Amino acid sequence: MFNTLLKLVKKSPTDTFLLSSPRLPSLHDKLTALRYQTWPEYILNSSRFVVFDTETTGFFYNKKDEIISVGAVAIENGLITESCFSQFVNPNRPIPLIATEITGITNEMVADCPDILTVLDQFLDFKGLSPLIAHTASFDLNFINVKLRRYCGHRLNTQTIDTLLLAQLLFPKEENLRSLDSLALHYDIEPIGRHTALGDALITAQIYTKMLDSLFDMGIKTTYQLANHLLFKRLI
Helix, strand or coil: CHHHHHHHCCCCHHHHHHHCCCCHHHHHHHHHHHHCCCCCCCECCCCEEEEEEEEECCCCCCCCCCEEEEEEEEEECCEEEEEEEEEECCCCCCCCHHHHHHHCCCHHHHCCCCCHHHHHHHHHHHHCCCCEEECCHHHHHHHHHHHHHHHHCCCCCCCEEEHHHHHHHHCCCCCCCCCHHHHHHHCCCCCCCCCCHHHHHHHHHHHHHHHHHHHHHCCCCEHHHHHHHHHHHHHC
């Protein structure tokens, strides 16, 4: 099945580059196992969660933009740990000047770095079976899943908490509290490392831990309860 999938992939220069990734078989096996994984009910302030972020060459995952950095930190028992993941990615294309100006990542910095499939395989090792947390999670997951579907045949099956949706739940009338910057300011969080993958993951982790008390005050203590509240909010 895996070898058949590889034959179906159109061989562009990027395809040729990524199909030679040494971690592609390992990544495929991990995604296949996760595809059939059933998820328990995680307690929001006592389970392990992985907060992550990506930096990219642009906004269009389904065109030619690529991930150039992945960063993540682990939260356990409601506290940010020192366990982290940070890796530049070789996008196999020039990084636009505007992306370098925003992220500080240059072509020279990524030239000898691993490809995205290798980095995602390493990231999944760090993630394990922990749920993910991200701000505007669909942006990051779209970039990740477009690669995983093309080269592995599966998207990433995982529980994910989006702090943007949490902000909409906790502050329904305060439209100004939606961005990472506005939430960091609201919670008096210093935005160290802004627009770096690890820095933004750490800011998001701090925002999430600040939100926990408010969620518990609403009677939301588990991932299932949170999912039900968010679904109800969308329906009303």
